[in-house]
Amino acid sequence: MSRRALTEQLPRFVGYRLAYEGIVKPPLPINLTLSVTNLCNSRCRTCDIWCIYPAEKERLAEELTVDELERIFQSIGSVYFFNVSGGEPFLRPDVVEIVRLACLHLKPGVIHIPTNALMPAKIEARVTEMLEGFDRWGSPGVKLTIKPSFDGVGADHDRIRGTPGNYEKLLDTIGRLKRLKQRFPRLGVGVGTVVSSFNVDRLADTIAQARRFQVDTYISEVAEERMEMRNFGREITPAAERYRTAIRLLQEETFRRLGEANGLELVTQGIRHFYYDLTTRWLQHRKQILPCYAGISNVHISAYGEVWPCAILADSRSMGNLKEQGYDFRAIWHSPRADEVRSGIKARQCDCPLANQAYANVLMSPGALAQVGGVILRAKMSHAGQRLRGATARLRPAVSGLSGESRR
Ligand code: SF4
Secondary structure (H helix, E strand, O other), X not given: OOHHHHHHHHHHHHHHHHHHOOOOOOOOOOEEEEEOOOOOOOOOOOOOHHHHHHHOHHHHHHOOOHHHHHHHHHHHOOOOEEEEEOOOHHHOOOHHHHHHHHHHHOOOOEEEEEEOOOOHHHHHHHHHHHHHHOOOOOOOOOEEEEEEEOOOOOHHHHHHXXXXXXXXXXXXXXXXXXXXXXXXXXXXXXXXXXXXOOOHHHHHHHHHHHHHHOOOEEEEEEOOOOOOOOOXXXXXXXXXXXXXXXXXXXXXXXXXXXXXXXXHHHHHHHHHHHHHHHHHHHHHHOOOOOOOOEOOOEEEEXXXXXXXXXXXXXXXXXXXXXXXXXXXHHHHHOOHHHHHHHHHHHOXXXXXXXXXXXXXXXXXXXXXXXXXXXXXXXXXXXXHHHHHHHHHHHHHHHHHHHHHHHHO
């Protein structure tokens, strides 16, 4: 988020805080995730979304059409973060049109699209269309970030993603996106790892490879059981101790980068560093570590029009279905059912380490922000200390040379 955008969005954050306390109605969300399809050509060991259509073919026709989506976007107004989710988003033939409509009505500052990277040429073509379209669509300042999934090196990646040849296609996709970025600097290229019981012990190799990719961002999330992914009972979440050991490497990396970062990069890296602590604590205690603002600052719309507070709770705590409410998002957002869902979340009836939500929760928590500030301070002091030691070491030979000369 740019400094200007942060200032512009500040009143919303105040509104979210008051809404959490039940003092005012929740303002409209700042962060919208839309599952554009449940189709997926991966066969991941951590997710069973791909099983939906082989079992229930007729449900594909129930996915929201672009006309329906346009009506929904019109009723939401502006959001800052627009996350295009799936399934595999690039399997949706009209994904570019959906993004165009989002630009027109939601006016997002950031559009984020994860991908399984199985269709490098198609991904490149669609992303190019988006990048060429933003100015025409009235979104000259929007930033587009594409995040291919990266769960292990070589055969490990293919095994976890359940798709032979996926790693080669991942490399191809990253290469194409990085070349595109040279033409369109607004494109952000990242990779993301889902840390699960299948790869936690090899995370050091994965992090080292992510560094070699030389992409803009590397993000890791812990694998959790989500109703959306139909993966309950899979035991995919790594044990706390194994995660803590593995994630230390990533924290060393974020700590080092914090020492060199400035401005908003400093805040982003600081929150990321803190998120790894939060996740470790969640794995140990399995309870909400910070108050959760899902269903207040953030919202998720399913491919069938269900309004979820988050992908973890999904249909179990749907606030309503947009098709049944005449595509009127606000009617659902301010309904008694939505309030009931929020009360359950506030009563801490659920818990999870969902990264997208955790970042918003950190921003809403003065205590957490103070801890992020503490990490930043420590990183800066450590960096300054290192530079001082380096300068002293460089000066030492010169000083001893001078004193040798003066003795002569
Ligand atoms: S704690 Fe997790 S599961 Fe509960 S509402 Fe927040 S994001 Fe969803």
